[in-house]
Amino acid sequence: HVRRDHPDFFCTTSEGIRGKRALEWKLIDDLAPRSRFDEVIHERAQAYVEQSDRPADAVGIALTPLQRTVEADRIRYEHLAIEIDRNLDLAAFVISGPQSPLPQTPEDIQAAGASFWPLALARELDDAILHLRFNEGEIGTWSFRSVGDPVRVAEADAILHRHAGHWLVREIVLYWKRTLKRLDVSARSLLVFIEPGSCFAGLLCELVLAADRSYMLDGILEEDGQADLPPASIQLSPLNFGSLPMVNGLTRLQSRFLDATDDFERLQDHIGVPLDAGAAENLGLVTFI
Structure with missing residues (x-):
């Protein structure tokens, strides 16, 4: 849940807000230093993959260009x-x-x-x-x-x-x-x-x-x-x-x-x-x- 006063302030300040406050206000899901940014993204993505019931060897459908x-x-x-x-x-x-x-x-x-x-x-x-x-x-x-x-x-x-x-x-x-x-x-x-x-x-x-x-x-x-x-x-x-x-x-x-x-x-x-x-x-x- 995001308090309504927090996004109201965020939308009216031209300089925005820093990561720590954005995390505290639940405007973002995670915060990572630049040195670990790619690593954290990979960890989060892998966590979602592990929750999937899609078989590891499953083959999807190629979305070919639309005929428009x-x-x-x-x-x-x-x-x-x-x-x-x-x-x-x-x-x-x-x-x-x-x-x-x-x-x-x-x-x-x-x-x-x-x-x-x-x-x-x-x-x-x-x-x-x-x-x-x-x-x-x-x-x-x-x-x-x-x-x-x-x-x-x-x-x-x-x-x-x-x-x-x-x-x-x-x-x-x-x-x-x-x-x-x-x-x-x-x-x-x-x-x-x-x-x-x-x-x-x-x-x-x-x-x-x-x-x-x-x-x-x-x-x-x-x-x-x-x-x-x-x-x-x-x-x-x-x-x-x-x-x-x-x-x-x-x-x-x-x-x-x-x-x-x-x-x-x-x-x-x-x-x-x-x-x-x-x-x-x-x-x-x-x-x-």
Whole structure:
């Protein structure tokens, strides 16, 4: 715990404070003389390594360069496309669900490498968030849509949940945790549109919960070519109930139902169940239908 008066003083003094006081005030974790600086860093790093349950001979995944195309008003990745409307100060995200069968075991996930859909999308979304924050500061509204099979997205969630104890799978979930936290603190207006053919299940349902407003279509708009698409639905998974907390330590579901414990608890009865617009509204998961 850091006392609030200490950082207040630190932030208002141009000369800063010396190491001993910074350590006493818990503004730093350790203090080392210059002669032992590298040694102390190595000791601290080694201590963290020894706490890991990752096997010493484990092989990770090489994070190959992202396939990204940046144009004047368009950014494209393999699983994500963004269109920028400068008249509306809007960046419209469209996320694509998995298009092919997913690897089922940690060994298969490792073999799939950086192309494993949950990992690939997390990297693309993280990169896009940073790109827009640093290079498109005037774009104040981000909207999110998704296209794909929600069954396959739910399957991806089930794989991550089933192998949550494996070090590699845990790192992929932590990547999502960090990326969603980055989205939470991006200081943008976030809108989500849930339409026929969308796939907001599990991991992607976190976008619905992170949004300032979410709009879900009840029914089909035949004039928009939606007649052959499945109706809009969202679906919760176990990952929504603890694996992806916000910076405050609460899940987005807990934050939404902070003063409605009964409403939060009954949501667990709907894990894995596709929810149509009426059910999603009744459960408090969307803003408008």
